Amino acid sequence: MNVNQSIPPVPPFGQPQPVYPGYHQSSYSGQSGSTAPTIPYGAYNGPVPGYQQTPPQGISRAPPSSGAPPASTAQAACGQVAYGQFGQGDVQNGPSSAVQMQRLPGSQPFGSPLAPVGNQPAVLQPYGPPPTSAQVTAQLAGMQISSAVAPAPPSSELGYGPPTSLASASGSFPNSGLYGSYPQGQASPVSQAQGHPGIQTPQRSAPSQASSFTPPASGGPRLPSVTGPLLPGQGFGAPSVSQPNHVSSPPPQALPPGTQMTGLLGPPPPMHSPQQPGYQPQQNGSFGSARGPQPNYGSPYPAAPTFGSQPGLPQPLPPKRLDPDAIPSPIQVIEDDRNNRGTEPFVTGVRGQVPPLVTTNFLVKDQGNASPRYIRCTSYNIPCTSDMAKQAQVPLAAVIKPLARLPPDEASPYVVDHGESGPLRCNRCKAYMCPFMQFIEGGRRFQCCFCSCINDVPPQYFQHLDHTGKRVDAYDRPELSLGSYEFLATVDYCKNNKFPSPPAFIFMIDVSYNAIRTGLVRLLCEELKSLLDFLPREGGAEESAIRVGFVTYNKVLHFYNVKSSLAQPQMMVVSDVADMFVPLLDGFLVNVNESRAVITSLLDQIPEMFADTRETETVFVPVIQAGIEALKAAECAGKLFLFHTSLPIAEAPGKLKNRDDRKLINTDKEKTLFQPQTGAYQTLAKECVAQGCCIDLFLFPNQYVDVATLSVVPQLTGGSVYKYACFQVENDQERFLSDLRRNVQKVVAFDAVMRVRTSTGIRAVDFFGAFYMSNTTDVELAGLDGDKTVTVEFKHDDRLNEESGALLQCALLYTSCAGQRRLRIHNLALNCCTQLADLYRNCETDTLINYMAKFAYRGVLNSPVKAVRDTLITQCAQILACYRKNCASPSSAGQLILPECMKLLPVYLNCVLKSDVLQPGAEVTTDDRAYVRQLVTSMDVAETNVFFYPRLLPLTKSPIESTTEPPAVRASEERLSNGDIYLLENGLNLFLWVGASVQQGVVQSLFSVSSFSQITSGLSVLPVLDNPLSKKVQGLIDSLRAQRSRYMKLIVVKQEDKLEMLFKHFLVEDKSLSGGASYVDFLCHMHKEIRQLLS
């Protein structure tokens, strides 16, 4: 919709207005009522339908009122005025938007050249610039992506040129530009009330971002080449359009294409729904006209079938294939966002702002909403009604990382102590005091922003209000001014009404034959000696409050008494594995410093004691039970570190059998491979959670260990699973130790309960992640660390109000690693919309993918994998079809039009579909799949992003001197040049690909061998050499590793080598060996699906 809107404004202000009005009204209905447009209003009542009607009437979008916040009413005024306002609005935006402006420039390579200039000048700011990326893609032309705005293709051409100028001129247009969203952000201030209108409009226009692809006309070069766009221009304005630019373009269009547009516009009113108006403009994008494209299109389709068959290779046959360069490039989008938004801090004060992408480095300033590091949403503007939501099919979800680590220059949440009475909460819904609470009656009461209940302010909390109705101490109190903060919990929030004791870490080490043979036990014991000095501590504490305990086990369990008063540790064997208990009380859990000598002695002796063990059988469930019992006895929460090597086949509870059966793959029974073998593990997990016992499982399997079953407990207790297949000290030591160190040292919260409260209208209905739920609302986490994410899905249960928006409050009650009971609160306010275009303009594809992957990965537990894949594809198609139908300007069916915010959805979705879990290759073991499945379940957005679409960094392309990360290239084999070296990472793996014709000098300076053929394939460590290249590569590897929560083991892959197969698996834009489609093919497929839906 946005798109449409944007457009309208452009050409004739007046005209557009009409369109707008429709919008506004809908949204403002109430307010606007008074205004002239009245009629439309009337229509309003009916939500959607109303809209349509209205539009025709040509009511202008009053929205404009943007000027005044309270705008709503004001808006009523009228279109034109509104516009004027609009302008103003923009201006306003401008200021705020300053940031945006900057971004703009950056946004796209090509855009930049032109745009920057133009835009900046233009007050417009944001709008203008945005276009970039989109356009680019468009140009690609393979498929032409026309930004929804799609200001007419022509525009595109013009667009480019014009954008700038135009933008400046039209001012408003710019806004409409690509990143509608951005603008919004800026606008927000104004918008809130209704500022939206004004701003929005622009924004909306922005939405135009949608990009439409037409079949590749002629393979456009790559994106970067701005010029490209030009070409496209030739082809169609489309390209340009596609991009945010449209925004800009629109304006431009307005000018040149103006004709068209106008023409279009005119029409729109008549036919389409209100949105249409906006659309039409785009369409004028007449993209459709994008003549060339369509035809191509057709061809692509046919290609689709070939789909599967297609060789990954890019292909010459222009007719059949889309030009890979013409389709939306993740790299480009990431680059643009980085350039546009990476420089200015992201200020959270405004409701419904879309934050920069996860791949962008940016600073967050908390001004009342939680940082995107804590919460990211699939959309920051959610439909007011469930009907709309259903229509759009865009899942409403938030990815919450309550304990996310912050960069050093951002302050961690303040701790608030409300004294003995505990945190102030709403009496009815129990929401915690937050900046959105409304104080009334001179401050004596406050109205809950979630349930509207009116509560008394306790006397000790009373404070006067200032003239704006704000408490005068609002800025002194984190809970009144920040999005994230912590409360100290009172004893009422503690288990058994007792303050918790500091938690404990228990190391449980498998000492069966396998563990000993691989040297694991020796390595681990050696490491623990020093590692224990780095247990997490809180704040400035001198030593960690965490106590430690040790257990070794094979078929039986060995507990160790390491009391400081002992000269030698004592070992206690418990062989009653059927009925586990902890044989000692005192001396099992000890303070590291006090018992250091004994612990050291123990760790020295463990490898010796079991050096000649012949025991190959192990138990598993009893080990965890032992941990629970120990914590129970010590009355504390804690974490178990399990180092386990084999399938637990010894006679004991939770005994497993080898049930790995590859024949089940692609059958209806495949799901059983992901399900636990017995219910014992779930039961156990439940006990763990009840005790606040989190399990981190380190697996060192030589063969099938049934990760699906073993990981149940870590999964349900908020723990992590690490898997080191065929562990060998020489090769895997670094990775294991690094993971272990990081894991042991990281700050953990224990015995946590998380509750997500929402304002009336929506409700959290589904949760994904590593936790346990015993009811439908409380997420119970035995342990939670800064890497764990909970994805929450929301559904409507009532109508939302555009004015008040939607609020989320995530409250996490936990025990800190010093044993302090605390509450961490994150608040986030979202916008609500009555126009689908608003929704599409404020989406975040990365988050969407995060949600969809988790949804799908959970789905495989219950449905055949094929069904899960189909569901994903269908949903995606529906989302895009809905956009196409409701927000994009009409164009020929042959054109694929994607919302700007979602133009990467197909490529990312394809990656999800091709992932090991959903489409396993022959070399992927059942354990691997189960492992990945559970990993993804608690990944945050950044992790899923890189996991599904790996980063491929050329190492030798950029000058050695440059200190920045080299720009990534798309994950496709055709992007590899055999004269280069590349680094590929996906958060779990790290490959160094060496082209066959790399310069000898490079080989020498990196590998210290004289030729390519002498490089050892599979090498996992690069020699440390004293030359700039080597240092740079090492540095890069180190920095990549530092970014990820798990250590990535390096594998050196030579071109044309056996190992290359493995590497190619990660080139996700190519067709995969296991049958996964290439990006191009999938896009065509998607298009077909959408067309089907539309027809």
Place this chain on the structure above:
Amino acid sequence: MATYLEFIQQNEDRDGVRFSWNVWPSSRLEATRMVVPLACLLTPLKERPDLPPVQYEPVLCSRPTCKAVLNPLCQVDYRAKLWACNFCFQRNQFPPAYGGISEVNQPAELMPQFSTIEYMIQRGAQSPLIFLYVVDTCLEEDDLQALKESLQMSLSLLPPDALVGLITFGRMVQVHELSCEGISKSYVFRGTKDLTAKQIQDMLGLTKPAVPMQQARPAQPQEHPFVSSRFLQPLHKIDMNLTDLLGELQRDPWPVTQGKRPLRSTGVALSIAVGLLEGTFPNTGARIMLFTGGPPTQGPGMVVGDELKIPIRSWHDIEKDNARFMKKATKHYEMLANRTAANGHCIDIYACALDQTGLLEMKCCANLTGGYMVMGDSFNTSLFKQTFQRIFTKDFNGDFRMAFGATLDVKTSRELKIAGAIGPCVSLNVKGPCVSENELGVGGTSQWKICGLDPTSTLGIYFEVVNQHNAPIPQGGRGAIQFVTHYQHSSTQRRIRVTTIARNWADAQTQLRHIEAAFDQEAAAVLMARLGVFRAESEEGPDVLRWLDRQLIRLCQKFGQYNKEDPASFRLSDSFSLYPQFMFHLRRSPFLQVFNNSPDESSYYRHHFARQDLTQSLIMIQPILYSYSFHGPPEPVLLDSSSILADRILLMDTFFQIVIYLGETIAQWRKAGYQDMPEYENFRHLLQAPLDDAQEILQARFPMPRYINTEHGGSQARFLLSKVNPSQTHNNLYAWGQETGAPILTDDVSLQVFMDHLKKLAVSSAC
């Protein structure tokens, strides 16, 4: 033989046997009319310094059902080299080794003075003795410390090659692995879970080695020691280790909240100890030594809950059927005791606590396996320390006074059958021709297992005369009984002691005098007492007393001389004269009276009563009282209140207690300090004399008696007052009008009254 007394004494010294009757009534009917059954007290391992064991194996009767051992009573045909079994009359060839036999060249077993003979068997592997300590850690700090010291001390007393093991328990049970260097290992078991022997062995990892062993069966004996090497180690190897381990023993760390008893898993600990030995060393001499400082409070075998407000069961509760854990616990320990006995191991119980510790429930462990039971107030007392030390005393040969895994096989000539045995034994259920259908004590078998015994362990063995009245035994006929005891000597040799005795038959109708004269009233009293106590374990107290009374009355009727209905005319011959008095004191003894005793004490007393030899048993029935005065040397005096005089010092020995009581005057003198004055040195000597004598008794006795030094009016004087015959009470004090003696505040009948009643009943024709 001059008198029967001498004969009896001589027999006892030689054979360790005392019969109730030394001339046997020759028919079943008459025998039953004798009231006191034909029975004997057998001390199988009576110390015989003069009896060196012979180094060969016994010659057995070849009849499979007989297998009696060649003995002096056998008829031997030296020429034919044949001997006739005197039990089954089977004629047997001498083995080749006896080829040179002749009238003048007899093997020892044929000589009359070797009616008791001991054989040493060289065959078979000698397995070392095993001592498995099972130690309660729910003790007070000083108690535990004392116990640890005692245990450490005991290590120095054990034979160096003995295998030792250690199990400690509290809330959990820990089986300590003794072989490890550096880190001390133990296997831990939950104290609440009953485990089968198989489970225990699995969990201790004892079953694995069994597999290879079966494959290599021949090597089995050699491998044995290695099977359990982790838990049972030769003392000399792990002496230091174990000493350290004991030194480091800590009190059970689990918190005991106010108002609770510590959780003590005695039942499981014992079960594990039994299972451990069962799996590793079945049928070798092993001693499980349980040291406990309180009642089992959890798991199988729990005797009382951990709530302090609910006291441990008393006799009152038991009578009211209000002891909710008793039956289950008893069953648990019985099951353990039987398993232990089947494996030839024995269980000692050392219970030291001020309150009861559940001996009542656990008694069978010691009773059935021949283990010791020691009860004290604290491990930190000399009573415990010395008693414990005394277990490891050595005999004249330097061997421990203990033997293991004995089986007692009794053979009788045809006129007799075996009715049963009472003592620290279990039946082996060997039915044979000489087993009676009427049971007295543990019957239905001719063999018993005595898993632990020492030179004083004594069994009462009861017989039945089965010869029919109409099949008289020819004049001069003798009945014979052979006791064959296989056992493992403390030097780990297997030995067999064979005692063969014979007594004359007499026709009770014509030769009643003979029979009467050959009555051993002491043995009879003890044997009857054992029967009474045995019954008391299963029957109500009053019933047992009634039964005893009836037996006594019938005996008096049978052997008394009196005119009908004239109590004054009643007389008993010398050989019966003391018997009623024994019965009087027996009735008052703690073995039959539970009043004023806790169930544990009763069990403790009965335990010792059922295993001590005749002399000690008599002391228990009727304590000995010595009087010291300036009037002459110490003299034994009547156990009567009249013996309590102001100017005497009394020394009473009840076996369990040694009481020194200063008469009123003496006490005053002592208080005045005369003993410190040189001119009253004789007084000092007088005071010292009983102390020295008491010391002598204390030195020799096992278990060490409670030593009580009191005086007139002292609270502890009650020990004396409760034992003496209350001839003067508050009721009759003035009637007697004497100044002497001390009145006892009791309503119990005195011996005089008892005798009067007895006479009256005996002469009455109504009975």
